[in-house]
């Protein structure tokens with residue numbers, strides 16, 4: 238048989254590359270010592286560093302004295318929030334800034350978020366870009382305050398002619414972009430309530446959501462883009478709505494029809510509504526079970542999210558803000574849309590995944606479009622880190638929300654992107670509750686509570702625990718962006734405290750560290766270990782790109798099981814047992830005498846659509862149990878399901 242000579246060097250090149258990869262990977266799996274060492278008797282605690290923010294950042298911070306602000310906010314919350322709230326347009330002033338009996342913010346006040354996000358900035362900002370949009374086909378749009386006001390007020394008028402009135406629900410099934418932003422703002426304008434649905438639901442799940450929501454109108458795109466490919470959803474939507482009593486307004490991709498229809502409609506003026514009037518209903522991520530429906534209102538939410546963008550994410554006038562979160566999650570609602578417009582800033586909305594078509598494109602986009610402040614998630618940061626080399630971006634801050642930001646990823650972010658601002662909050666809270674910038678950071682810790690927020694670590698009965706103890710994270714006071722209603726879930730308030738459901742630890746200086754969910758705590762003997770503690774240790778190993786830890790029943794009590802995505806894309810099968818041994822020793826070295834963990838390798842981990850690792854699914858798979866509600870699961874998860 239004659240081998241075509243041209244193919245020879247090619248095949249040889251591939252072989253050489255494969256061999257080099259095996260050598261590189263084995264070098265990482267097998268550092269200096271040959272065999273796994275038995276764990277020493279005393280664990281090496283993960284060292285906590287205290288790192289000062291860059292001097293320039295600290296000096297120019299919008300919150301110059303965070304300690305004084307926090308004190309003032311708790312001593313006299315009314316006086317603290319009143320000053321900031323007065324900066325907005327109120328049709329009628331509030332009677333009380335905060336009514337303690339029913340925890341209502343700005344009771345008696347009449348306002349409108351759309352009025353404050355758009356009309357209030359005109360005519361001064363008429364020509365300033367409010368929204369930068371990058372659609373799935375790579376088209377960049379620039380939309381000024383004047384245009385966004387014009388288009389959204391006409392859409393509001395169109396909604397009215399379609400029978401939508403104050404308090405009615407409008408379901409949005411739209412990708413991140415101009416149309417979704419306009420639809421949300423149009424609802425806000427006439428006091429209707431938007432309810433965004435995550436893209437990618439099948440017809441059954443979509444129908445169930447619509448049956449629960451009972452919207453008067455559905456605004457739906459016929460397609461969206463995912464990793465450069467159009468995903469047609471017209472048929473899915475049509476199947477889902479059969480027989481339901483609602484109107485549909487289509488956004489047909491690639492056709493100017495949607496915008497053209499707006500020019501035929503009569504613009505609607507913003508309608509003043511009570512501060513607690515519902516603005517939107519949004520599901521939580523569904524990490525711990527069936528998503529709950531969170532309702533946010535106009536007044537408190539407006540004040541809270543705008544305050545946070547200015548004081549936590551430190552946005553300055555004229556700067557460009559970008560969040561990689563989809564518009565249909567709370568992070569997208571609060572910081573992709575409302576807060577940047579409320580501050581008169583510019584927000585960049587991107588339809589496709591942040592690292593599409595390549596991580597290089599992500600860095601280029603930030604640099605080219607002049608993004609100053611980024612809000613992303615640990616999942617995105619871990620992906621970027623796994624890809625290797627970063628490029629200069631011009632970012633001033635790189636904030637992270639949604640999951641624990643492990644020290645390793647914190648350091649990578651600081652080195653390759655910008656000063657990291659880890660921020661902890663929940664859909665229910667609307668805006669960050671921790672940290673208090675620009676104080677020194679402790680990687681692995683989320684920081685001190687924000688003004689308006691009082692946080693504690695307590696036992697089951699709500700009794701405060703001493704610094705350094707693990708317990709329930711509860712809030713005595715939350716900020717004004719707190720939800721106005723909750724549907725399909727138990728009230729988080731118990732004994733005058735807001736129970737967050739998270740496991741945390743507070744140090745002597747009052748810095749909080751989030752260790753995972755209280756219901757996911759791993760009970761090993763007498764010890765209580767948070768999944769995040771195990772994962773943070775694993776992420777310090779050079780061969781670990783991603784990790785998830787769960788507790789599983791063992792011979793005595795619980796054992797730790799870890800799921801690891803190796804750093805090398807094609808990690809050699811024959812080296813996996815060795816790496817597993819290495820990782821066990823690595824965990825034992827840092828966590829102390831726990832039963833040897835079980836190690837499983839995956840190509841990827843299951844995530845919610847908002848990018849959080851779904852540990853309950855991994856646990857259910859391992860134990861052969863029913864996974865429960867998976868409607869929040871990311872659409873393209875499927876690879877490597879069984880352990």
Ligand code: ATP
Pocket residue numbers: 521522523524525526527528529567637638639640641642659660661662663664665683737738739751753754847849
């Ligand atoms: P569900 O409530 O349906 O189970 P979820 O809690 O994941 O889902 P979200 O409101 O989107 O829904 O997420 C809030 C949770 O995300 C927090 O309770 C916390 O567990 C986690 N989280 C958010 N930000 C951080 C952070 N900076 N560090 C650690 N954990 C975080």
Ligand code: MG
Pocket residue numbers: 521663738
């Ligand atoms: Mg939650």
